[in-house]
Amino acid sequence: MNNMKLLTKYSRINLVSSVVIFLLASIAFYILLRFVLINQVDEDLKIEEHEIEMYVEKFGRLPEPMPLKDQKIYYFLVSVHTKERTFSNIIPPEPPGNKQEKFRQLKFFIAVKGQWYQVFVEKSLEGTYDISRSIIIISLATIIVMLAAGFIINRLLLRRLWQPFYTSLSLMKEFQLGQTQLIPFKDTNIDEFNDLNKTLEQSIKSAEREYQQLKEFTENASHELQTPLAVIRSKMDVLIQDEKLSESQSHLIQSAYEAIQKLARLNQSMLLLNKIENRQFSETSATDIKQLIEQKLVYFKELLSVKNVTATSKLGEVVKRMNVSLAEILLNNLFSNAIKYTPDGGKINIMLSESSMIFRNTSENENPLDKAKLFNRFYKGELSSENHGLGLSIVKQICSVSQFSVEYKFSCGEHSFEVLFTPPQ
Amino acid sequence: MKIGALRGRKIFGHLFRDIYLFHRLYYMKILIIEDERELSASICAYLKNEKFFCEAAYDFSSAIEKISLYEYACIILDISLPGGSGMDILKELKANNKADGVLIVSAKNSLDDKVSGLKSGADDYLTKPFYLPELGARVAAIIRRKSFDGNNFLQFGGLLLNLDEKTVKANHKILDLTRKEYDLLLYFISNKNKVISKGAIAEHLWGDDMDMADNYDFIYTHIKNLRKKILQAGCHDYIKSVYGMGYRFTI
Numbered sequence: 001m002n003n004m005k006l007l008t009k010y011s012r013i014n015l016v017s018s019v020v021i022f023l024l025a026s027i028a029f030y031i032l033l034r035f036v037l038i039n040q041v042d043e044d045l046k047i048e049e050h051e052i053e054m055y056v057e058k059f060g061r062l063p064e065p066m067p068l069k070d071q072k073i074y075y076f077l078v079s080v081h082t083k084e085r086t087f088s089n090i091i092p093p094e095p096p097g098n099k100q101e102k103f104r105q106l107k108f109f110i111a112v113k114g115q116w117y118q119v120f121v122e123k124s125l126e127g128t129y130d131i132s133r134s135i136i137i138i139s140l141a142t143i144i145v146m147l148a149a150g151f152i153i154n155r156l157l158l159r160r161l162w163q164p165f166y167t168s169l170s171l172m173k174e175f176q177l178g179q180t181q182l183i184p185f186k187d188t189n190i191d192e193f194n195d196l197n198k199t200l201e202q203s204i205k206s207a208e209r210e211y212q213q214l215k216e217f218t219e220n221a222s223h224e225l226q227t228p229l230a231v232i233r234s235k236m237d238v239l240i241q242d243e244k245l246s247e248s249q250s251h252l253i254q255s256a257y258e259a260i261q262k263l264a265r266l267n268q269s270m271l272l273l274n275k276i277e278n279r280q281f282s283e284t285s286a287t288d289i290k291q292l293i294e295q296k297l298v299y300f301k302e303l304l305s306v307k308n309v310t311a312t313s314k315l316g317e318v319v320k321r322m323n324v325s326l327a328e329i330l331l332n333n334l335f336s337n338a339i340k341y342t343p344d345g346g347k348i349n350i351m352l353s354e355s356s357m358i359f360r361n362t363s364e365n366e367n368p369l370d371k372a373k374l375f376n377r378f379y380k381g382e383l384s385s386e387n388h389g390l391g392l393s394i395v396k397q398i399c400s401v402s403q404f405s406v407e408y409k410f411s412c413g414e415h416s417f418e419v420l421f422t423p424p425q
Numbered sequence: 426m427k428i429g430a431l432r433g434r435k436i437f438g439h440l441f442r443d444i445y446l447f448h449r450l451y452y453m454k455i456l457i458i459e460d461e462r463e464l465s466a467s468i469c470a471y472l473k474n475e476k477f478f479c480e481a482a483y484d485f486s487s488a489i490e491k492i493s494l495y496e497y498a499c500i501i502l503d504i505s506l507p508g509g510s511g512m513d514i515l516k517e518l519k520a521n522n523k524a525d526g527v528l529i530v531s532a533k534n535s536l537d538d539k540v541s542g543l544k545s546g547a548d549d550y551l552t553k554p555f556y557l558p559e560l561g562a563r564v565a566a567i568i569r570r571k572s573f574d575g576n577n578f579l580q581f582g583g584l585l586l587n588l589d590e591k592t593v594k595a596n597h598k599i600l601d602l603t604r605k606e607y608d609l610l611l612y613f614i615s616n617k618n619k620v621i622s623k624g625a626i627a628e629h630l631w632g633d634d635m636d637m638a639d640n641y642d643f644i645y646t647h648i649k650n651l652r653k654k655i656l657q658a659g660c661h662d663y664i665k666s667v668y669g670m671g672y673r674f675t676i
Contacts, residue, residue, distance in 0.1 A: 226532035227461050230554035234467030237557035240620045240670060241471070250668035254622075257670075261624045264554050268633065299631070302605055306643040332632070 007158050015151060022143045030136055037128040038104065042087055045106040048073070048121045049085075056112050070124035072103070081109040081116040089125070101126050164188040168197055175204065177211045215274060222271045229264050236260065269390040272329070273377075276397045281323040289318045289327065290352055296331050300339060309342050313350040320421060322402045330398045333391045334359045334417060341415065360416040368410030375406070400424075452478040453498035453568060458488040458514065459530070460506050468501060471557040471619070472564065485509030492518060497525045498568050501560070502547070504531040504538060512545060519546045526567035530555065556625035558616045565615035581614045582676050583660040595658035605630055606651045613664070613674035622671040648672060
């Protein structure tokens, strides 16, 4: 299925059908014209016949054949005769070098003083052909001019007519859920487009409303969870102070403690995602990415050494305009992701250039992650049952609000996350 | 009878006053302004010891009343309160030139709140749900700063911490600690005699957006190194492991 523009499709169909119709019409016109013209010639030939008959009746002899350029009359004495009169097209033999011309021939029999003659009256068809050729050429030229004009007018007109549609389309393309301003659809004087715009506006409004409700719900739910979580955690912190706790009780408490930790972290990530979506980190400044990465390398030094992971980096001087807190969160997530999934003794490599930032880490196995789902919320790889699966969607969200794009690649047993400092296509 | 009763009341009055004065000299009072009573109770249970004494206010008006009557070494302030905003309490404090240290705790982890809170004169900001040892460390730091009396040193057992230079001396020798080991040591001392969970330690050292799941091997390594350095300096082993649940720093 090859897709094309409506305009192209319409023009193509229009052109093909016009050409076919015009071709058929031209052929019919040509045949009709020929028929009429030949009929005309035949009439002339009949007049000629009549004149000969009159001449024979009046003078009792055949008229002298008068060779003209476009008319020939000649007779033959015949023994057998019929009443029949026949018209035919002939090409009389010409000496070589001369132009071959078509003639219309009328054969008939006439009796002159008891003698039967066959009379041949021939008229050149050259003139007729000239006329029909001229007419055909003129009509073809007209057709071509008309087609071309029609094509251009259609194109211009259609483009103008469809303009509101394309305007709405480009407005829709820029639209993103969660941006509070509405799309400024323009009023047109065409009902269909007005209808379309109205429908789009309504569906956007309801989508926006539902999106807002969902967002508010998540936000409120997360906020409301903070206090009970704080209470539980604080009670746990008090509980573990108890010196009378037995070892088995301690283990039970520890499990509960860790579960609360996960819950708290999950909730925190959800709040963070919400905040990024709500553009609460809109303040940007020139952020020295290189310096931040270097800080993080020091910050995570101990974690790397515990796992025996070597981190190498090749960092260019890169300063980008973005929110500093988001830059930190982005790097924290990329770092913790890399550290977490690098096997003991593995390698992490960070490359920073004007166009991109690449985090590579050796993989536990040869299986690439699922590219399609990787950045989805709550995606869990094979290894990450302990993980809540929001880290990479935070990365993606930060990239998207900072006008960056992020890609995942897997090659030579290495996962690579590449942040391109250009907006996604 | 009347006179006796009066005298008795006077004696008791003096006694109460003396106890109160002694109390004021010896104890440091902490005000917990938090509408969630259970959370307030936990904070109090965790912080109170031979030096700290906690009072609680559960709403805006009682908080205002308390801050106008007494002075506190530290006020733990929740932003959203029934009857008013914690921000207004902060403004009230500053308007009355109160020197109380203020630690804001909020369920909203919002940068704006944090910035405006710190601008309005709060000393620190902590987001719920926090670890009590983290709160303890922040409160201790605020009190240390407020009672700054020329020398910014902190002593624990045979260890002497220089808080300005972030160095630790034991037996007149400087311990060669990494930045994280120093932070960990200060954290332990600020929460001495308390069991601190590994989760609380991890978050203190690497921040709350560091998601390392439940892999606490790195903490173990850290503790091991710190313990080794303290022992090498000729001190006792202050770090006690508690059933793999956490650690207690004690003499």
